[in-house]
Amino acid sequence: MQQPVPPSAASGLSSAAARQRLQTLGPNELPVSRPRSNARLLRDVVAEPMFLLLVACGAIYLLLGDPDEALMLLGFVAIVVAMTFFQQRRTERSLHALRDLSSPRALVLRDGQQRRIAGRELVPGDVVLLAEGDRVPADIDLLASSNLMVDESMLTGESVPVSKQAGGTPEQSRLYSGTLITQGTASGLVVATGPASALGRIGASLATLGGELTPIQLETRGVVKTVASGGALLAVTLALVYGYLNGAWLQGVLAGLTLAMAILPEELPVILTLFLGLGAWRLGRAQILARSIPAIELLGATTVLCVDKTGTLTANRMEVLGLWTGQAEFDGRQPAGELPEALHGLLEYAVLASHRQAFDPMEQAITAAGTRWLANTEHLHRDWQLIDDYPLSRQLLAMSRVWQSPDHSAYLVAAKGAPEAIIDLCHLDAAHSAAISAQVGIMAERGLRVIAVASATFAAPPLPDNQHVFEFAFLGLVALQDPIRPEVPPAVAQCHAAGMQVVMITGDHPATATAIATQAGIHGGVLSGSELASLDDTALSLRLQDCRVFCRIAPEQKLRLVQAFRQRGEIVAMTGDGVNDAPALKAAHIGVAMGARGTDVAREAAALVLLKDDFSSLLQAVQHGRRLFANLRKAIVFIVAVHVPIVGLSFLPVLFGWPLLLMPVHILFLQLVIDPACALVFEAEAIEAGAMQNPPRNPQQHLFDRSLLRRGLLQGGVLLLVLLLCHAVLRAGGVPEYSARSTTFLTLVLANLGLIASNLSWRQPVWQRSHQANRPFYWIGAATLSLLAVVMSVPAVRSLFAFALPAPSLLLASVLLALLCVGWFELLKRR
Incomplete structure (x- = not known):
């Protein structure tokens, strides 16, 4: 077993130390079938x-x-x-170079900063950050975890994901190379890589390309x-x-x-x-990994490009541009100034509803806004203890985090999510709901992504199984912007000139989706997820003739859209990055995963992986x-x-x-x-x-x-x-x-x-x-x-x-x- 020197969990290894260990211990890879001598x-x-x-x-x-x-x-x-x-x-x-490119990627702390590196470059002592959909790149001991569930079936044969937590028994706090994070987030210390890992010891090998x-x-x-x-x-x-x-x-x-x-x-x-x-x-x-050689043949026949908005059409660089409570409003684009006191609570609970070590660009933007506008106030609670959280689900597009402060006996609950989901959690009357929805529409028409924030208190454990049990109070709206990549409009125009339809599929509000699509040069009808659910296959096929923007789309609906396009005789290329995108990526003629922000599950399901997450790579x-x-x-x-x-x-x-x-x-x-x-x-x-x-x-x-x-x-x-x-x-x-x-x-x-x-x-x-x-x-x-x-x-x-x-x-x-x-x-x- 490789024995790492424990680094600081806050900064990870230094680049120099990582290079030295890589030279000494070798790359984090399993023996692959060698190329012909x-x-x-x-x-x-x-x-x-x-x-x-x-x-x-x-x-x-x-x-x-x-x-x-x-x-x-x-x-x-x-x-x-x-x-x-x-x-x-x-x-x-x-082909050997492609096998090197296809190794899993890992998000690590190096020199105190988050870096995305090839999995083969991991060394014992690295601090790795993991989230839902990631393939565990090495044997790892947990340092911190939240609602962590891991699929270990490739090692144990047990199909049911198991719970893992930091500070538990050695078995509970150890993640094994090759297993899959199915829920939650975690950070951990690499303790064994390559042949020394559990997967290496049982002699598994990577699949080769080109066979x-x-x-x-x-x-x-x-x-x-x-x-x-x-x-x-x-x-x-x-x-x-x-x-x-x-x-x-x-x-x-x-x-x-x-x-x-x-x-x-x-x-x-x-x-x-x-x-x-x-x-x-x-x-x-060109930073495009072909995991399936037959996909290369079909690229020239592609007739429909189904693309997601965030990170593909946009820069995936979120920034908070506005706050609204009904009584007060703040425009983040104005010259720097103090945030009105009336909005402190809204931003405070938006930060509490986000992960402290954020992976998601939206949460990173909220955390950065809180650090900027709530500095030197009592609204940043680094001493509060996280008790539990309720992750986003298909049934409810909202998440809640439960906290306990040193000076409160009751639990404090912060929630954020889609405005309609937060309105539902708060059980607001029709008039209040209509006013909020109107403001959401105004913000969304400017191409902003809008989320709502709510707060609640809960007297004592045990915590309920459902977020609806909490008595939430509506706090306000947070508007964020993810700007269009400058290369996207001309690339979309080239696609249209080449006889290809470009279709945007997003979970955003219809007004936001329409605004972003218009900026990108995507014009056509709009179809929401709720409307899609009400259509049978024949009616959906008819709507696909002129619809180019699909909003509030659930992951399982992406699969249905891909299948519907295929039934119309289209050759479909589909982009995706999440765990739930994997079925749609498999169903498309050419599944395209995002290499930088995409999960390993999406990468494995895809035929192509864009190592640069932008639309121009797909056109290329x-x-x-x-x-x-x-x-x-x-x-x-x-x-x-x-x-x-x-x-x-x-x-x-x-x-x-x-x-x-x-x-x-x-x-x-x-x-x-x-x-x-x-x-x-x-x-x-x-x-x-x-x-x-x-x-x-x-x-x-x-x-x-x-x-x-x-x-x-x-x-x-x-x-x-x-x-x-x-x-x-x-x-x-x-x-x-x-x-x-x-x-x-x-x-x-x-x-x-x-x-x-x-x-x-x-x-x-x-x-x-x-x-x-x-x-x-x-x-x-x-x-x-x-x-x-x-x-x-x-x-x-x-x-x-x-x-x-x-x-x-x-x-x-x-x-x-x-x-x-x-x-x-x-x-x-x-x-």
Whole structure:
């Protein structure tokens, strides 16, 4: 057991002490399944069908008595293996970085201040602050607690939450890593982390990311199997035909293997893995954690964004702006001055109704206002003892705290909550209730959040089970403001331009919700929770056509709203941060949890976690989703287009009675262009201009749909036709075999580079993109041309490729034919 040095509970550890302990004791994490080792990764790469085919071709060259060709082929195999290994390793590292990001977070005291840190950075001796919905990040001994209930089912199997309290028995005062706070608040001292915790000792491990197959991966797997099966049949047929016609069976087998290499779309699984892995990694760099890889696919199809108000649209930085009692009123926006005596009691009991160590921004604002305006008065009661509290519930949107002062025998009760709930607790008459409601409306229309405060006394224990038993007296209203984030209105406007509806769901008063929605640019009908409860599913579906603001919504009603939107055929992204939001987050196509203020339960239920709690991050995630899917389609078109001439040049010359045009070494050279182009160039391409002005894509759209295949086949088919005509003309003109082959191959390589450049954008012509940087394309283009120059200029290498150096006129013809093909590719963009 790790033994911490007890720190001051008031200030926690110092940053320096925490760093030292982290270095000494290691991170607070459990053993996770390790990423594949380099040796295993290399073994998996070498076992790919493409490399097995290449090795077989090398063996046939040896049998044919051509060791130079075999050695060169194997040398190229080593290069392609190295490139594939690098790409796979990059994906592994991306997913490993995501596993680090997905560790639970913890609110701690460091250097006397509250800080939110990654759970892996916790060390013995840290003081941790916990609230409802938090996952306990380490083994902790309680220092203080209030109405604390903990779900320990993952350790004990007992489904009923257990009560925990500071100062109780060792079992009652100890919280265990991985358990869940279901009620109450607490602070505690970390006593064991990582493998030394209770969870670590029983050998539990974290779930890893990236293991599931996504829908497009399943679709691609089917395409690869179909194409590979057809390719194998064609390859066998070609080998038999060539061997029969020419009597050279080994050459026939070589021709068949070459055709199999040409047909096999081995790039598809590689680029899918890389696109999705790097897509999740790029989201992580943008402070958006993708906990579910399939969610990345759906981001671009999102049609409805259901967002909460606090912290997403607003800054989650509350400030008390007004106090009202009916007899007196105070505007906190006026120049600093003394709070009228008539309002001291209202603010005093608002502070008493809040937690002393506040987690909630509203309570923090009330406490700060009390410290500011009640300083040097008798209304701040740091010596009062908390006896009990009544937390907020779904049935009553109000909470009460019971206190005992040193000079009072009776208990003093402070309550705060929604004005209608406090009015209900105070049993006010209709006239008084109407006056309060009118004032609430005035404040709410200014976009202020309004809560009511009441007080009561209770003679002696035992305390009642229900807050309604207390005889509350209404004290007044407290108005708070949480300003709109400056980036929200333009982000909402971008969502509307992109064809997405933005819906605000909040527990606030209708007037407050409407005011905030208007400031954010969200316009539409308003539906309250009480109205929602009265609607059946059919009526609700009709109301969803024009409603964009939902107020006074209970957590369970969020789930119903998400389900109703889904039944209308919408693709729903839903934000949430509380324990009760978890069902709605699970039900949404894309659940989005708030990383900074959200509970661990919400994070675990969500597909995405916004590490920055603001709406612009959600819009950024949608942009990433649209970019990823669009670039993936461009890469698939390129793969289809580039394989058409390779396949055609592998078997058509045999049918025409020509010598073989493409040999395994040529296919391998082309792979040096194709694989990195698909995996790196297209993945790195920025989002198309105007992509966020288009409506969301149809979620039922297949990756390999008819339009994609048609575009790829038209590009590749015309390129094949140009190459065949070029070779036929060269043969008819008496150009020697090696020179004709080299000219045709040169044209193919240059056209492939043009094919990449043209497909990077389906909107802009190539010549208008010169100012836009896609560095991987420039690097790959330069490397390809350099390799081509080496092949053509070095006699030993040239002979291994069965090439001859073309005449200058033939070199010029290759360039012109490649440009002609690029013109055709560009013409297709206008269709």
